[in-house]
Amino acid sequence: MKNKATILPGLMLFASFVILMVCGMGFDFVFSRFPSLGIVLIELLAFVPPTYCLYKSQDQNFRLNFRWEKQPDKLPVYFGFTVKFALAVSFLSFLSNLVAYVVCGANDIDISAMITTSGAGNHYGFLSFLGIVVFSPIVDELFVRGALFSSFECRAGTVVSIVLSGVCFAMLHGSLLSFVGPLIAGCAYAYLVYMFDSIWPAILAHIINNCYYYIINYLIHLYSSFGIWKYFTFINVILFLLTLYLTLRSLETQIQRGNLRKMKPNPSTKWDAVRDCVVNPGFFIFISSFIIRIVLK
DSSP, X not given: OHHHHHHHHHHHHHHHHHHHHHHHHTHHHHSSSOHHHHHHHHHHHHHHHHHHHHHHHOOTTOOOOOOOOSOGGGHHHHHHHHHHHHHHHHHHHHHHHHHHHHHTTOOHHHHHHHHHTSTTTTOOXXXXXXXXXXXXXXXXXXXXXXXXXXXXXXXXXHHHHHHHHHHHHHHHTTOSTTSHHHXXXXXXXXXXXXXXXXXXXXXXXXXXXXXXXHHHHHHHHHHGGGTTHHHHHHHHHHHHHHHHHXXXXXXXXXXXXXXXXXXXXXXXXXHHHHHHHHSSHHHHHHHHHHHHHHHHO
């Protein structure tokens, strides 16, 4: 049972990754007339069965917490902090990907092409918005920050699990150029889950991030030929610095009030438990599939 619980997260990551990559390659051909339906079906197929399998395989220590806060009067404060935190992470994530593109020698046209062929692509409209901005973050978070993070945390401790969930989230995107942005976002969302003891803040943050990228896709689709990048990058930096300042101020306030959980090392966690989470056949298959994807892309 222990071996099964150790190997299963990697196997579920592999299953989700393969489904996302295979369906992504044939998306325009299969769902050309109904892209919104395609987004929903792919997300359901890629994340709901693995989430269920992980949930059913865990012991009594496994928790998938949907509660936000026991004290309703604090909800506005926590909601405000989550929004500011999520915006700062979204701006930083985008800038990180942008830096990676530039370092690799991409010009404005190449960057526009890379951005518009990821995530939303050229599919716009109300139903596409719901699928990409609302539905996708919910099922993503249920799997990565719900089932997967909980599975890692009960074995390897909080800090290691935050990093692992971030790495896995980045790898699920299937791109080396777009690796750093999702890595930052994934770790940040996992921290929100731990800090608030609930998955809802991570879902909200992910929705904000996808909404931001959806807007970026739309603006690039309309105005990339007008040299939007020289202005857009500068504006993005200013917005990041502003939201970072607001987030740090809010964080300082919450720390002074003692409202935030402190990450403490789990005394029962041993490094062999951490090793078992990543050095096993399931995780090896997932990493191998990611490397093959990068080589063949």
